[in-house]
Amino acid sequence: xxxxxxxxxxxxxxxxxxxxxxxxxxxxxxxxxxxxxxxxxxxxxxxxxxxxxxxxxxxxxxxxxxxxxxxxxxxxxxxxxxxxxxxxxxxxxxxxxxxxxxxxxxxxxxxxxxxxxxxxxxxxxxxxxxxxxxxxxxxxxxxxxxxxxxxxxxxxxxxxxxxxxxxxxxxxxxxxxxxxxxxxxxxxxxxxxxxxxxxxxxxxxxxxxxxxxxxxxxxxxxxxxxxxxxxxxxxxxxxxxxxxxxxxxxxxxxxxxxxxxxxxxxxxxxxxxxxxxxxxxxxxxxxxxxxxxxxxxxxxxxxxxxxxxxxxxxxxxxxxxxxxxxxxxxxxxxxxxxxxxxxxxxxxxxxxxxxxxxxxxxxxxxxxxxxxxxxxxxxxxxxxxxxxxxxxxxxxxxxxxxxxxxxxxxxxxxxxxxxxxxxxxxxxxxxxxxxxxxxxxxxxxxxxxxxxxxxxxxxxxxxxxxxxxxxxxxxxxxxxxxxxxxxxxxxxxxxxxxxxxxxxxxxxxxxxxxxxxxxxxxxxxxxxxxxxxxxxxxxxxxxxxxxxxxxxxxxxxxxxxxxxxxxxxxxxxxxxxxxxxxxxxxxxxxxxxxxxxxxxxxxxxxxxxxxxxxxxxxxxxxxxxxxxxxxxxxxxxxxxxxxxxxxxxxxxxxxxxxxxxxxxxxxxxxxxxxxxxxxxxxxxxxxxxxxxxxxxxxxxxxxxxxxxxxxxxxxxxxxxxxxxxxxxxxxxxxxxxxxxxxxxxxxxxxxxxxxxxxxxxxxxxxxxxxxxxxxxxxxxxxxxxxxxxxxxxxxxxxxxxxxxxxxxxxxxxxxxxxxxxxxxx
Numbered sequence: 001x002x003x004x005x006x007x008x009x010x011x012x013x014x015x016x017x018x019x020x021x022x023x024x025x026x027x028x029x030x031x032x033x034x035x036x037x038x039x040x041x042x043x044x045x046x047x048x049x050x051x052x053x054x055x056x057x058x059x060x061x062x063x064x065x066x067x068x069x070x071x072x073x074x075x076x077x078x079x080x081x082x083x084x085x086x087x088x089x090x091x092x093x094x095x096x097x098x099x100x101x102x103x104x105x106x107x108x109x110x111x112x113x114x115x116x117x118x119x120x121x122x123x124x125x126x127x128x129x130x131x132x133x134x135x136x137x138x139x140x141x142x143x144x145x146x147x148x149x150x151x152x153x154x155x156x157x158x159x160x161x162x163x164x165x166x167x168x169x170x171x172x173x174x175x176x177x178x179x180x181x182x183x184x185x186x187x188x189x190x191x192x193x194x195x196x197x198x199x200x201x202x203x204x205x206x207x208x209x210x211x212x213x214x215x216x217x218x219x220x221x222x223x224x225x226x227x228x229x230x231x232x233x234x235x236x237x238x239x240x241x242x243x244x245x246x247x248x249x250x251x252x253x254x255x256x257x258x259x260x261x262x263x264x265x266x267x268x269x270x271x272x273x274x275x276x277x278x279x280x281x282x283x284x285x286x287x288x289x290x291x292x293x294x295x296x297x298x299x300x301x302x303x304x305x306x307x308x309x310x311x312x313x314x315x316x317x318x319x320x321x322x323x324x325x326x327x328x329x330x331x332x333x334x335x336x337x338x339x340x341x342x343x344x345x346x347x348x349x350x351x352x353x354x355x356x357x358x359x360x361x362x363x364x365x366x367x368x369x370x371x372x373x374x375x376x377x378x379x380x381x382x383x384x385x386x387x388x389x390x391x392x393x394x395x396x397x398x399x400x401x402x403x404x405x406x407x408x409x410x411x412x413x414x415x416x417x418x419x420x421x422x423x424x425x426x427x428x429x430x431x432x433x434x435x436x437x438x439x440x441x442x443x444x445x446x447x448x449x450x451x452x453x454x455x456x457x458x459x460x461x462x463x464x465x466x467x468x469x470x471x472x473x474x475x476x477x478x479x480x481x482x483x484x485x486x487x488x489x490x491x492x493x494x495x496x497x498x499x500x501x502x503x504x505x506x507x508x509x510x511x512x513x514x515x516x517x518x519x520x521x522x523x524x525x526x527x528x529x530x531x532x533x534x535x536x537x538x539x540x541x542x543x544x545x546x547x548x549x550x551x552x553x554x555x556x557x558x559x560x561x562x563x564x565x566x567x568x569x570x571x572x573x574x575x576x577x578x579x580x581x582x583x584x585x586x587x588x589x590x591x592x593x594x595x596x597x598x599x600x601x602x603x604x605x606x607x608x609x610x611x612x613x614x615x616x617x618x619x620x621x622x623x624x625x626x627x628x629x630x631x632x633x634x635x636x637x638x639x640x641x642x643x644x645x646x647x648x649x650x651x652x653x654x655x656x657x658x659x660x661x662x663x664x665x666x667x668x669x670x671x672x673x674x675x676x677x678x679x680x681x682x683x684x685x686x687x688x689x690x691x692x693x694x695x696x697x698x699x700x701x702x703x704x705x706x707x708x709x710x711x712x713x714x715x716x717x718x719x720x721x722x723x724x725x726x727x728x729x730x731x732x733x734x735x736x737x738x739x740x741x742x743x744x745x746x747x748x749x750x751x752x753x754x755x756x757x758x759x760x761x762x763x764x765x766x767x768x769x770x771x772x773x774x775x776x777x778x779x780x781x782x783x784x785x786x787x788x789x790x791x792x793x794x795x796x797x798x799x800x801x802x803x804x805x806x807x808x809x810x811x812x813x814x815x816x817x818x819x820x821x822x823x824x825x
Contacts, residue, residue, distance in 0.1 A: 119338030179347025244363025442535025587685025652773030720798025
């Protein structure tokens with residue numbers, strides 16, 4: 001986060017006074033800052049003063065807070081009074097000495113004004129000391145007595161990937177300044193009870209206030225049932241350098257009691273996020289669950305993306321809210337304003353100490369801090385970069401030119417190694433263990449990405465590597481991704497891990513072959529990569545050195561991959577389409593990112609890169625199997641509906657299409673463990689790539705296809721017909737077969753029967769399905785030992801003629817059967 005010295009915002013009231021204590025000395029450091037907050041009275045504004053003294057280690061030894069109304073000089077100031085409901089909002093963290101004075105007898109100062117001052121000041125203090133703002137807050141919460149708030153802070157910080165630094169060069173828009181801010185509070189929008197009964201004004205009350213600090217959990221608020229609850233916000237903003245316009249891109253806001261070891265973190269409703277941010281920013285915004293939010297239900301989402309509501313009339317006003325709902329929104333806004341102010345400082349280096357954060361005041365401040373011509377030069381570079389992919393495609397079309405580029409990249413200095421993780425070092429804002437919520441999130445991402453499928457050899461330990469991947473360029477062996485420091489990734493920092501996932505570069509600086517789908521993983525969000533890293537690092541370490549990959553020259557020169565990346569790799573993270581639904585964006589994010597569906601279902605060019613344009617998800621090859629097209633295709637005897645896709649992805653079986661087999665079976669096994677909303681989102685997105693088909697049309701097509709051809713169409717296939725009757729009809733006859741062995745897929749509806757190549761069908765006939773995707777599917781025996789290649793060819797030819805009469809006959813079936821037999825011998 002930005003830790004440069006504070007620049008006072010143009011026109012913003014209040015400044016900061018700082019003692020120049022010597023770094024590392026024992027003398028306390030003094031800091032004072034004043035903040036302002038508007039009130040319902042147009043003639044009065046709240047003046048909020050914070051003073052602290054800090055020890056050499058950053059610990060705040062004293063805390064003095066004073067809030068009062070600034071009125072015209074001819075008005076009498078209200079007497080000093082204790083505001084017992086608002087005082088807890090001024091104090092959450094632990095100090096040796098604390099004093100709170102609130103001159104607000106009429107309670108004109110809203111509660112979240114106090115939170116704004118407190119959380120902004122903590123952020124300023126962290127910047128002044130060069131400390132991480134989250135770590136500084138955790139330093140002032142006791143690990144034992146404040147375990148609840150510490151856990152909530154940690155869960156929200158990890159969910160937002162706080163402190164992660166990977167991919168910034170690819171993410172940062174050149175024409176905008178990007179920043180993020182954190183804020184925390186001990187009261188949440190869902191509370192109905194009063195605050196904790198401790199507050200103070202004046203010296204006597206300050207002593208009582210300090211006494212409660214020593215004896216209880218700091219700043220705790222309680223719900224009506226007495227359960228303590230906490231809320232934390234992380235806000236990401238983009239600031240236009242020339243106009244001062246601020247775009248709130250993302251809000252990560254979670255609340256909970258913070259029971260250590262629990263994965264429970266409740267989000268705020270999208271409507272509440274909208275109302276809160278809109279009030280602070282003075283603009284109508286629409287919030288929806290973020291594309292990397294595992295739970296698609298808006299009320300449970302912790303992470304939200306925000307877009308401008310352009311279709312709302314300029315004079316439109318929000319609907320009137322009941323008093324209780326308005327109070328909840330006000331309470332939820334408590335951390336929001338400070339989080340936005342802190343994000344603005346992180347982006348610009350300018351401290352804004354009074355809302356609203358309008359474009360005019362921000363533009364004026366930036367005029368003094370950042371020259372406009374800097375923005376213009378950056379924008380020019382952005383235009384040049386945006387044109388580069390077209391040049392890359394043109395250059396990549398010529399093998400000679402592409403080879404020269406690869407050779408040039410091989411001669412240039414390679415990526416630098418990243419130092420190993422420090423002994424005993426772990427991730428997290430305060431160096432603590434990862435939260436249960438983050439580990440569970442990482443487990444789901446690992447399932448979506450099939451990590452264990454590729455990184456586990458037959459009979460080997462999970463994720464210990466050694467699986468042989470046959471590619472057109474040679475055999476590539478997967479690596480050990482367990483946290484063993486010598487043979488795995490135990491010595492990898494998060495930065496090294498993120499670089500490998502986004503750029504395909506290992507910790508030691510060597511290039512990874514694109515058989516590892518970093519081209520897809522680069523689309524993943526920082527929060528998802530961080531959660532995956534945490535999960536992998538929490539798994540058992542396995543000391544195992546997989547076989548080394550040895551490709552023929554010149555492919556064994558890994559530096560050539562730099563040229564391949566220059567031509568074909570786009571490392572930019574996924575950007576949601578604002579005109580599409582949250583479900584569609586979530587589905588595309590999973591398909592193109594962690595799910596890396598294109599790695600199998602998109603055809604590749606001569607250099608092994610996925611083709612784009614109309615070739616996207618139009619079918620490919622995986623481990624010798626034909627990966628069918630995910631868009632409308634003649635190879636699918638029945639058009640796919642969204643519900644059929646969901647059934648297939650969730651269970652491995654669709655009554656109108658058949659059973660998942662081959663490399664798709666473990667994919668379905670992983671999807672079966674994901675939230676239902678994620679599988680729904682994938683089905684929704686994939687279905688959107690083809691013309692819409694209603695359920696009745698699909699059912700009618702399935703009924704026609706299941707019957708197969710008339711008997712006359714199979715004349716001359718008597719041997720195959722007899723083999724089918726003896727081996728297959730009992731389960732796959734058009735009548736539905738028997739149900740003793742699980743599901744009963746109809747042969748006429750199986751996509752493998754209608755494909756251009758017979759390989760998928762022959763592989764199942766030879767080897768059966770001994771590892772079904774889900775337990776309810778049942779097993780299928782293989783007939784490779786019962787039938788020779790001639791008999792297998794006759795059976796496959798009969799199945800093709802009867803159940804795909806509109807497709808041309810397969811050729812050289814006997815040779816194809818012999819080839820598949822050799823592969824599995």
